[in-house]
Amino acid sequence: MTPRTRTTTDVDALTQAxxxxxxxxxxxLAAQGRRLDLGDVEDLADRMLAALPSVHPLDQPLGPFYDTSGLVAWLGISRQALFDRVRRGTVLACxxxxxxxxxxSLQFGRNGAVRPGVQEAVGAFSRRAVDGWSIGAWLTTPSEVFDGHSAVDYLVVHRSSPTAVSRVASAAVADASQWAA
Known part of the structure; x- marks a missing residue:
């Protein structure tokens, strides 16, 4: 199955679901004598689509990306809560x-939680005031430290095992200490 066919099939399945x-x-609701009021259908559709990552010119290799409103809608949290997570270094923002x-989007699992290992790496670099783009580059650049994989791919290959998470976290701490003056 081609990627295009797969995408079309996925969209059709989602639409049907x-x-x-x-x-x-x-x-x-009808069984209760009530009626479904969808309100502004276009607004509802926009809010539903906010749960999907958006297209951005910098999508490769770091993206796709969520914007703030889309991520807030998907996670079901306030903007303030999201910004607090960024400030604490538990969510990567660029x-x-x-x-x-x-x-x-690569930092999130299907349930919206930041992937184990990624969170530790983001935290290590954030505590040293490294900017989000540099952290993203570190996460996605292949390295011999991770057997030729990027940190993110290494975590995926090893299914975020405790050993893999520890290896990524340790490498992030070591590199962050050298990057920041």
């Missing part, structure tokens, strides 16, 4: 030239 769930909700923050 959402439609089935909406129809089930309409039936549940500031664009026009001042906006974007968040590489």
């Amino acid at each position: 959402v439609q089935a769930r909406i129809e089930a909700r309409v039936a549940e 500031r664009t030239s026009d001042g906006h923050l974007v968040y590489p």
